[in-house]
Amino acid sequence: xxxxxxxxxxxxxxxxxxxxxxxxxxxxxxxxxxxxxxxxxxxxxxxxxxxxxxxxxxxxxxxxxxxxxxxxxxxxxxxxxxxxxxxxxxxxxxxxxxxxxxxxxxxxxxxxxxxxxxxxxxxxxxxxxxxxxxxxxxxxxxxxxxxxxxxxxxxxxxxxxxxxxxxxxxxxxxxxxxxxxxxxxxxxxxxxxxxxxxxxxxxxxxxxxxxxxxxxxxxxxxxxxxxxxxxxxxxxxxxxxxxxxxxxxxxxxxxxxxxxxxxxxxxxxxxxxxxxxxxxxxxxxxxxxxxxxxxxxxxxxxxxxxxxxxxxxxxxxxxxxx
Amino acid sequence: xxxxxxxxxxxxxxxxxxxxxxxxxxxxxxxxxxxxxxxxxxxxxxxxxxxxxxxxxxxxxxxxxxxxxxxxxxxxxxxxxxxxxxxxxxxxxxxxxxxxxxxxxxxxxxxxxxxxxxxxxxxxxxxxxxxxxxxxxxxxxxxxxxxxxxxxxxxxxxxxxxxxxxxxxxxxxxxxxxxxxxxxxxxxxxxxxxxxxxxxxxxxxxxxxxxxxxxxxxxxxxxxxxxxxxxxxxxxxxxxxxxxxxxxx
Numbered sequence: 001x002x003x004x005x006x007x008x009x010x011x012x013x014x015x016x017x018x019x020x021x022x023x024x025x026x027x028x029x030x031x032x033x034x035x036x037x038x039x040x041x042x043x044x045x046x047x048x049x050x051x052x053x054x055x056x057x058x059x060x061x062x063x064x065x066x067x068x069x070x071x072x073x074x075x076x077x078x079x080x081x082x083x084x085x086x087x088x089x090x091x092x093x094x095x096x097x098x099x100x101x102x103x104x105x106x107x108x109x110x111x112x113x114x115x116x117x118x119x120x121x122x123x124x125x126x127x128x129x130x131x132x133x134x135x136x137x138x139x140x141x142x143x144x145x146x147x148x149x150x151x152x153x154x155x156x157x158x159x160x161x162x163x164x165x166x167x168x169x170x171x172x173x174x175x176x177x178x179x180x181x182x183x184x185x186x187x188x189x190x191x192x193x194x195x196x197x198x199x200x201x202x203x204x205x206x207x208x209x210x211x212x213x214x215x216x217x218x219x220x221x222x223x224x225x226x227x228x229x230x231x232x233x234x235x236x237x238x239x240x241x242x243x244x245x246x247x248x249x250x251x252x253x254x255x256x257x258x259x260x261x262x263x264x265x266x267x268x269x270x271x272x273x274x275x276x277x278x279x280x281x282x283x284x285x286x287x288x289x290x291x292x293x294x295x296x297x298x299x300x301x302x303x304x305x306x307x308x309x310x311x312x313x314x315x316x317x318x319x320x321x322x
Numbered sequence: 323x324x325x326x327x328x329x330x331x332x333x334x335x336x337x338x339x340x341x342x343x344x345x346x347x348x349x350x351x352x353x354x355x356x357x358x359x360x361x362x363x364x365x366x367x368x369x370x371x372x373x374x375x376x377x378x379x380x381x382x383x384x385x386x387x388x389x390x391x392x393x394x395x396x397x398x399x400x401x402x403x404x405x406x407x408x409x410x411x412x413x414x415x416x417x418x419x420x421x422x423x424x425x426x427x428x429x430x431x432x433x434x435x436x437x438x439x440x441x442x443x444x445x446x447x448x449x450x451x452x453x454x455x456x457x458x459x460x461x462x463x464x465x466x467x468x469x470x471x472x473x474x475x476x477x478x479x480x481x482x483x484x485x486x487x488x489x490x491x492x493x494x495x496x497x498x499x500x501x502x503x504x505x506x507x508x509x510x511x512x513x514x515x516x517x518x519x520x521x522x523x524x525x526x527x528x529x530x531x532x533x534x535x536x537x538x539x540x541x542x543x544x545x546x547x548x549x550x551x552x553x554x555x556x557x558x559x560x561x562x563x564x565x566x567x568x569x570x571x
Binding site for chain 1: 369372374393394395397398399403404406410411412413414415419422423424426427429430475476479
């Protein structure tokens with residue numbers, strides 16, 4: 001745990017100090033804020049998929065619900081944004097808890113279908129309930145978050161705000177996965193029957209982690225809404241659920257830092273591929289294919305391989321430590 | 323004194339009637355074996371006891387209490403642990419993590435870590451090879467070691483009744499002997515009652531006090547183990563002896 005905390009502190013320092021020093025502002029900072037939001041979402045899904053082994057193709061719906069609840073409560077009803085954010089997370093968590101009991105009885109493809117269906121229902125409701133959500137043309141005029149007289153109205157301020165939240169979620173996830181509950185989740189993943197006959201309440205634990213994952217998504221949604229100040233349904237469609245799934249798998253199932261790597265890659269890749277103009281989607285697809293073939297354990301596996309190689313060769317030359 | 327008693331248990335998988343009016347009992351400190359061919363319902367019976375596939379009708383009495391409506395969690399809490407079929411150790415976790423998961427409910431009940439730690443040490447005494455490999459991932463163990471781990475994991479819950487589902491499956495004869503030796507010792511030294519499901523009928527009947535023969539979901543024979551061993555029907559069906567051989571004896 002000591003080493004784990006050190007690793008986390010190093011990562012946090014890199015993100016909070018080094019990155020903003022290097023990127024003073026502009027477009028790239030905006031992209032990095034999205035890396036933060038997507039990292040949070042990917043970690044939420046990874047807890048469910050990578051640890052408990054339960055798939056969800058409806059994560060974008062929880063993300064969208066968080067964003068819209070925050071938007072409607074603050075803009076239409078004049079709630080305090082922080083209060084709205086907490087309310088949204090609790091409401092989305094409660095909803096996930098309730099639908100989780102019937103849905104998580106399903107396994108594999110059937111679970112994927114059920115969560116997909118849930119995602120589509122939420123998307124349609126957001127799209128069609130024009131009086132409440134503004135419908136397809138979106139919901140404008142959401143206030144920025146603020147503490148006292150400081151309003152989080154610039155990319156730089158939001159960068160700090162969102163990354164602090166993401167790091168918080170990250171620390172929570174690291175703690176959770178290294179606890180007794182984390183081991184029980186991985187046990188369920190490996191064999192539900194074996195877990196049950198040891199007295200692990202698999203059904204309840206799956207629902208709890210599903211709700212937890214939904215709350216993290218909702219929190220990310222609220223932060224997104226207050227950062228962009230405008231939300232529209234297309235952000236929260238099925239394709240985004242798939243994108244999140246890609247982040248988690250490409251990053252490395254069951255690895256918290258892997259989720260960061262996956263989120264960073266999938267968020268940044270389109271920016272780098274812009275040079276290929278109309279052909280970017282081909283390169284994007286090809287790159288994902290190559291990575292899944294050669295790095296089935298995800299980017300984190302690649303990172304570990306490189307790290308071990310470097311340590312061995314450098315250590316070999318120095319000849320000091322073995 | 324009967325510790326566990328099943329009365330007219332009927333279990334279904336949707337429309338499939340897997341257990342038909344099964345009745346059996348297990349005494350304190352007794353080893354009882356359940357033998358039968360593939361698909362006879364042996365695993366279903368254990369899973370019915372563990373409440374993973376609950377019975378549709380019938381009664382299960384444990385220590386004079388009805389337990390057939392309990393959740394799987396409660397069954398473990400009451401002292402009935404199962405070593406599932408095919409071992410099912412948690413492969414991506416270390417040996418020690420696997421063992422600690424066996425004490426999941428005890429951790430949740432806030433039992434002292436010291437006591438649990440001492441039990442862990444006891445498992446390492448029982449299976450010294452697990453100690454050597456305690457930081458290794460369970461998936462990298464040999465079949466015999468995985469079986470030992472699965473048994474150790476179930477014992478970490480401190481059961482009064484241990485349900486074993488084909489512990490000899492796919493193992494070398496010497497390893498089977500070692501594992502059966504441990505089972506006998508558990509019963510003798512700790513007084514743990516054991517319900518042993520086996521396809522290896524000969525080894526199981528030699529170890530057990532009594533036995534039941536299960537065929538297509540029904541108990542067709544039961545009795546003292548040594549008598550079952552000599553029963554011509556059992557010899558023909560489960561011990562691989564031809565009719566001719568039996569007559570010639």
